[in-house]
Amino acid sequence: ILDPRSDSRTADSTLPAVFKRALGEALSGDRVVVADGNLTVIDIADAAQPIEMGAIQTPGFATGVAFESQRLLVADGELGLSVFEIPVEGDVNEATLLATVDVGGEALRVASVDGVAYLTVDEAGLVVVDLADHTVIATLNVGLEGRNEFVRPRAVAVSEDRVYVSYFSSFWEGHYGGLHVYDISSPHRPLFLGMATDSLHEWDLAVGDDVVVGAAYPWGFNVFDVSDPTDPDVIAQIDPISEAHGAAYLGGSRFVFADGTGGVFLADLSDPADPRILRRVQTPGEATGLA
Numbered sequence: 609i610l611d612p613r614s615d616s617r618t619a620d621s622t623l624p625a626v627f628k629r630a631l632g633e634a635l636s637g638d639r640v641v642v643a644d645g646n647l648t649v650i651d652i653a654d655a656a657q658p659i660e661m662g663a664i665q666t667p668g669f670a671t672g673v674a675f676e677s678q679r680l681l682v683a684d685g686e687l688g689l690s691v692f693e694i695p696v697e698g699d700v701n702e703a704t705l706l707a708t709v710d711v712g713g714e715a716l717r718v719a720s721v722d723g724v725a726y727l728t729v730d731e732a733g734l735v736v737v738d739l740a741d742h743t744v745i746a747t748l749n750v751g752l753e754g755r756n757e758f759v760r761p762r763a764v765a766v767s768e769d770r771v772y773v774s775y776f777s778s779f780w781e782g783h784y785g786g787l788h789v790y791d792i793s794s795p796h797r798p799l800f801l802g803m804a805t806d807s808l809h810e811w812d813l814a815v816g817d818d819v820v821v822g823a824a825y826p827w828g829f830n831v832f833d834v835s836d837p838t839d840p841d842v843i844a845q846i847d848p849i850s851e852a853h854g855a856a857y858l859g860g861s862r863f864v865f866a867d868g869t870g871g872v873f874l875a876d877l878s879d880p881a882d883p884r885i886l887r888r889v890q891t892p893g894e895a896t897g898l899a
Contacts, residue, residue: 632672632683632717633899640899641680643670649700662700666690667708672717674725676739679706681725683715689727689737707742711735719766724795726771728761734773734788736795745796765813765820769793770801770837772820774810787813787822789837802838812897814855814863819880821863826851829865831880843881849888856898862886866895 632643638653639661647664664680668687673680680703684690689709694700714730724745725737733749763774773788787810791799810822810830818835829852831844849870856864861878871890875883 630897632670633897634673634675634680635899636675641673641675642897643673643682645669645671647673647680647682649694664692664694664700664703666692667705668715672715672727674718674720676720676723676725679739681718681720681739683718683727684708686714688712688715688729689718689725689742691739691742709737709742709744711737711744712747716761717764719764719771721766721768721792722795724792726764726766726792728764728773730760733761734764734771734790734798736792736798738795746798748790748798748800763810763813763822765815766792767815770834771798772813772815772834774813774822776809786810787820787832787840789834789840791837802836802840804832804840804842811852812854812866814857814898816857816861816863816877819877821855821857821865821877823852823855823866825853826868828852829855831877831883833880844883846875846883846885850894853895854897864898866898868896869894871895872898 630642634641640650640652642648646666649661651659651661666682666684668684670682670684672683680692682690688711691706692703693706694703711729713732716728718727723739727735729735736746738745760776762776765772771790771792786805788803789801791801809824811825812823814821820832820834822830824830829846830842832840833843834840848867850868853868854866861876864874866872872895873888874886877883
């Protein structure tokens with residue numbers, strides 16, 4: 609998909625499905641880990657012939673996953689955060705459970721940077737875990753007090769000294785849904801910077817240079833200008849063919865989007881206010897996530 613001129617699809621559409629339904633994904637080198645209640649590990653060294661390496665049973669119900677060096681961080685539902693160490697080589701089925709961390713609610717998604725995990729947790733908001741000793745060091749629920757039955761955290765993404773969290777609101781305006789931005793230069797004391805409330809349904813987030821893209825399931829993809837983190841704003845929207853499920857940043861000004869039964873598509877955001885779709889690729893199944 610990186611070559612807009614190409615009409616070929618890398619992986620053979622006849623490959624069998626190796627997981628039930630992708631709820632979260634993480635990529636490290638030639639390995640992709642898919643959260644589908646448990647974890648499925650796939651070798652993509654030969655992108656035309658991905659190979660299932662094995663499965664990892666988690667204590668809870670895995671809906672999100674991230675890599676931190678040789679550790680797998682799992683948003684493991686009501687069990688909280690599960691931390692696994694996986695072999696660099698050999699049988700991934702021999703992954704070791706290092707710790708489970710009670711995060712005060714149902715863990716939904718996880719991201720990490722510099723030895724710290726950031727989780728979205730139902731009824732808690734953003735929970736920060738120090739991976740050195742697997743302890744919760746901060747919990748932020750700005751604007752959620754007394755509103756939990758209406759506002760739920762969803763996606764989380766990190767970039768350098770900022771973390772971005774999407775919230776779902778059952779109201780279109782006047783509440784604290786949308787995109788929240790936090791300063792994490794001091795992980796023990798995350799600082800709420802600002803929020804955009806004009807988009808309330810981001811299921812997935814991808815962070816570029818001063819741009820964040822949100823997959824606002826099912827309606828479309830929102831492009832946020834975050835150059836001023838105290839005042840993030842939706843500056844463009846991309847309509848899906850099917851349903852907006854996921855997004856990933858490829859570097860430079862390029863993003864790739866998961867469009868449900870519409871497959872995936874590559875877009876150039878060199879002018880974030882005027883995204884250009886470069887090419888589309890039909891996937892064998894329903895594209896619900898990207899890594």
